[in-house]
Structure formats: C-alpha cells, structure tokens
Amino acid sequence: MATLDFSFYTWANISNYLLSGLYFSVSLTIAATIGGIALGTVIALMRLSNVKLLEYIATWYVNVFRSVPLVMVILWFFLLVPSGFYDLFPGGSGQKYRAEICALITFIVFEAAFFSEIVRAGIQSLPRGQTNAGQALGMTYAQNMRYIILPQAIRNMLPVFLTQTIVLFQDTSLVYAIGAYDILKGFEIMGNTFGRRIETYLLAAVVYFVISFFLSMLVKKLNQKIRIVR
Amino acid sequence: MAYWQNVWDRWQFLWDDRGDGVTYFQWMLSAWGYTVAVAATSLVIALVFGIVIGTLRTLSGHRVISAFAAGWVELFRNIPILVQLFIWFFVISELVPGMRSVPGFVLACCALGFFTSARIAEQIRAGIQALPTGQRNAAYAVGFTQFQTYRYVILPQTFRIIIPPLTSEAMNIVKNSSVAFAVSIPELISFAMQTQEETSRGVEVYLAATVLYAVTALVVNRVMAFMERRMRIPGLTVQTQGAH
Numbered sequence: 001m002a003t004l005d006f007s008f009y010t011w012a013n014i015s016n017y018l019l020s021g022l023y024f025s026v027s028l029t030i031a032a033t034i035g036g037i038a039l040g041t042v043i044a045l046m047r048l049s050n051v052k053l054l055e056y057i058a059t060w061y062v063n064v065f066r067s068v069p070l071v072m073v074i075l076w077f078f079l080l081v082p083s084g085f086y087d088l089f090p091g092g093s094g095q096k097y098r099a100e101i102c103a104l105i106t107f108i109v110f111e112a113a114f115f116s117e118i119v120r121a122g123i124q125s126l127p128r129g130q131t132n133a134g135q136a137l138g139m140t141y142a143q144n145m146r147y148i149i150l151p152q153a154i155r156n157m158l159p160v161f162l163t164q165t166i167v168l169f170q171d172t173s174l175v176y177a178i179g180a181y182d183i184l185k186g187f188e189i190m191g192n193t194f195g196r197r198i199e200t201y202l203l204a205a206v207v208y209f210v211i212s213f214f215l216s217m218l219v220k221k222l223n224q225k226i227r228i229v230r
Numbered sequence: 231m232a233y234w235q236n237v238w239d240r241w242q243f244l245w246d247d248r249g250d251g252v253t254y255f256q257w258m259l260s261a262w263g264y265t266v267a268v269a270a271t272s273l274v275i276a277l278v279f280g281i282v283i284g285t286l287r288t289l290s291g292h293r294v295i296s297a298f299a300a301g302w303v304e305l306f307r308n309i310p311i312l313v314q315l316f317i318w319f320f321v322i323s324e325l326v327p328g329m330r331s332v333p334g335f336v337l338a339c340c341a342l343g344f345f346t347s348a349r350i351a352e353q354i355r356a357g358i359q360a361l362p363t364g365q366r367n368a369a370y371a372v373g374f375t376q377f378q379t380y381r382y383v384i385l386p387q388t389f390r391i392i393i394p395p396l397t398s399e400a401m402n403i404v405k406n407s408s409v410a411f412a413v414s415i416p417e418l419i420s421f422a423m424q425t426q427e428e429t430s431r432g433v434e435v436y437l438a439a440t441v442l443y444a445v446t447a448l449v450v451n452r453v454m455a456f457m458e459r460r461m462r463i464p465g466l467t468v469q470t471q472g473a474h
Contacts, residue, residue: 067401067447068440069408071419076440079432170310176412177419184313198324201316205309212308 008194009203017193021186022207028104028182029169035108036168037161040115045145047120058116065113071177077106078178099180103172111168118164122157123149159226162219166212173208183207243429244438254425261421262442268338268407268417269446273400275343276350283347284354285380299351306348312409315341319413338410346403353399357392358384360466390461397454401447408443418442 047058065073081102086094094101126149134144173184184204191200244255286292287299306314318341323329361384369379411419422439426432 064444067405067444069405069419069443071408071411072422072436072440072443075419075422076436079426079436166308170308173310173312174409176312177423184310197320201313201320205313205317208310208313209305209308213304216304216308 004199004202005196006199006203008190008196008199013190013194017190018183018186021181021183024100024181025169025172025183028100028107028172028175029165031104032107032111032168032172033161033165035104036111036115037119039108039112040117041119041150043112043116044119044123047116048123062113062116065110066117070110070171071174073110074103074106074174074177077109078102081105099175099178102178103175103180107168107172111164114164115161118157118160119153122153122160125156126152155226159219159223162215162222166215166219169215170208170212240431241434243431243434246429248425248428254429257425258418258421258438258442261416261418261439262446264410264415264417265404265407265442266446268335268342268410268415269404271335271339272342272346272407273403275339276346276399276403279344279347280350281354281385284351285358285385287351287355288358289376303348303351306344307352311342311345311406312412314345315409315413317341334413334415338413338415342403342406342410346399346406349402350396350399353392353395354388356395357388360391361387387463387466390463391466393454393458393461397451397458400450400454404446404450405443 043058043061046054047062049055078099086098086101088094089097089101130148130152131144134148139147172182175182176184179185187200187204191197194200244258245253248254248257283299283302286295287303289296309317315338318337319334323332323337365383365387366379369383374382407417408419410417411423414420418439422435425435429435
C-alpha cells in the first residue's frame, strides 16, 4: 500500500509543468468552440438549403465525423496536414508547436459536425412563420437569417452550446495521441519526473472535474433563466 | 492503369509478416475483435450500473440514496474518459489491494463502463420522468408498493422509450473504446499507430481502421433501429443532449 505525498506540488513546480498545459487546454477549448460554431453554422445552413449538392456535402460531412472516433480524426490530421503548412508560421514556431496547431485544426473541423447538428435543430425548432414573415417583408435570404432566424435560434441553442463545450473541454485530453502539451500531458510529465504518478493523475482528475462541474452548474443556471424568458 | 497498380501495391503490406508469424491483416482483425470486445463488455457494465443509478435517482423520499446517485453521475460525467482510464490503471490498481493482478482488459472495460454508466443513468432518469405521472399514481392506486410500481409499471415502459438515446450511447461506446490505446490494449487505434510506424503506410492503415469503425457503428445503429421499431411506444419520446 503506497502512501500519498503531495509535497511536490510547490508553486514553482506547478508553474513549470502545469500552467502552460492548462493554458493550452483552455485556449484550445475556446478557439475550437468559436471556430466550430462558425463552421458548424455554415454547414447547418448548407444542410437546410435547397441546393441538393450543398445539402449532400453537408450531410456527408456530419455523418463521417460522427461515426469516427475523435482519436482517429486527430491521427488523420496529424498525418495529412503537409509539413509545409507549419512553415507558414513565423520564426519556426510552426514546426515547434506542430502537434498543438494540428490539434486546433482538428478540433474545429471535428466539432463543427456536432455544432452544426445543434444549429440545425435550433433553426428547425423555430416556427415556419418566422421565415415566411421575413420573406413577406421582402428580406433576402441573408437578411432573413441575419436579422430573424439566427438571433432567435442562437438564444435557444445557448445552453446546448455550453453543454457541448464541456464535452469539448474533456475531449481536448485526447490530444495525448499526438503528444501535444495540454494539462494532462503536464501532469504526466510531472508524475514521471517526481515518480509520483498516483498523485498527479488524482489531481488531474480533480482539475478536470472542478472545471467541468463549474461549467455544468452554469448551464443549469442558464437553463432556468431562459425558461423564464420563454 | 499504372496508377491503380500502384494503389494495389501499396496495400500489399497487409499480407506481410510483422515478425512473429502474424500478418498485419490478421493483426487488424484481432484488433477489431478487441475494439468490439471492449465496447461490448463496457456496454454491459454501463447498462447494469446506469439502470440502477438512474432508477435510484428518481426515488422520492430517499434523500441519501438519490444524493448518492446524483454524485455518481456528476463524478463520472465530469472527468474525461482518458483521465478515468489512467486513474483505473495507475491509481486504483496501486492503492486498492488485490487490484494489481486484474488484467488490463478488465480495467479498461471498468473505466469505459463506469464512464458511460453516468450517461445512461441520465437517460434512464429522463425516460422515467418522461412518463405521465398518471402511470405512477395508477400503480399506487391499485395498491402497488414502490418496488412493484417500478418493476411492473415504470421500468418496462422506460426501457422501451429510451432505445433511441441508447443507440447513440452504444455507438459512442464503440468510438470511446479507442482511448484504450493509451493503456496498450491492442485495439484498432493501437494497431493503426504501430503499423503506421512499422510500415509507413499511414493513409492505408488509418483508412482501414476508419472503415472498420464506421462499419461497427453502422451495424450497432441498424441493430438498435430494428429493436426500436419492435418496441417503440407511439407518442412517447425522450430527449437528451451532449455527445462525445
């Protein structure tokens, strides 16, 4: 029976091993959420459009990414993004942060499939009369979307967006597969350095739990608020 | 013609011996078997615990029990599956006496099963709450105890209406079994990563593994759709959200 020893968690060690990892995990989550919602909205609009080809492409996009594990997608992108792409970043930073850059691209592309389903459901939940009213006022498709449909749809979707963001935050731990330096990697290196794997994995679990739990409480609060508005 | 000959040639590595009398093709099939086995075993664990916990959460008048069930769900839902996997392998197996001799396959299935049990518990709860209150009241009115009410009235209907969300959970568990590569379970991702390194046929290997995942997901989807057609209750549905 091993005894636990948390004394190596000094401020110096935490900032050496963990902070940059935490920074990457959080910024990857935020960037992938924003990028995923943007790309996901485009895909949802393609899927709801009357152009058969666009609809077909969007449906395939969503179905492919929903039936393949995220780890697999991460490995695919790591293999397929050409090395020259990383050279585009200034001062050789592209090559240095290869795994991190690749992770960001992968998460935006992958999560867009999931966000697009949320956006689609949000748009479809609006009464048909909203679209018709917009058209009756002489609005173009873009105006209708911009001023009538999307503002209402997004407000309805906000809690679901946040729920998906919590899932996304947890999924960022999967960048382990390509060795990107996220918070879990930080804990792992720390555990190997000090020979204290038990304590580091325990604290990793605590950190993920606290952040996810706090966010899910936020979603609950938001749900109650929105319910009153409706 | 030459192009297709080239494509054909690039796939020939599948019949190569990887060094111990096993071809890459055989290895791939066994890896697929591991993926299916991990997913199936975890699904059984997840269903057993998910049904119990989800039911406990809806018991009225037992505050300690429903708080325990709520805590269970929050605990397993808010920690990433990869971290839970490491906890089983490096923390629980070290700290709990006798766990060191448990094979990795079982630990991986426990991790994935308990992780998914929280999600299934939520769906059971949503399913139970989607039933009209009249069902419960009617059962009490004819003199059923709480146990009898759940056993004969509530749960049989719940199981029928939660099949659609369970379908996506069953497909998720196949996908989530991919994290087992991190603890050296020889499943499809492990196979793909190692074969890619040994043969440098990345595109071909990943393509094969991806197709196998898609086929597995499709089969699960069709089987569950068949079950749903047979068992659905017209007019009763349940909605859940958030997926990996």
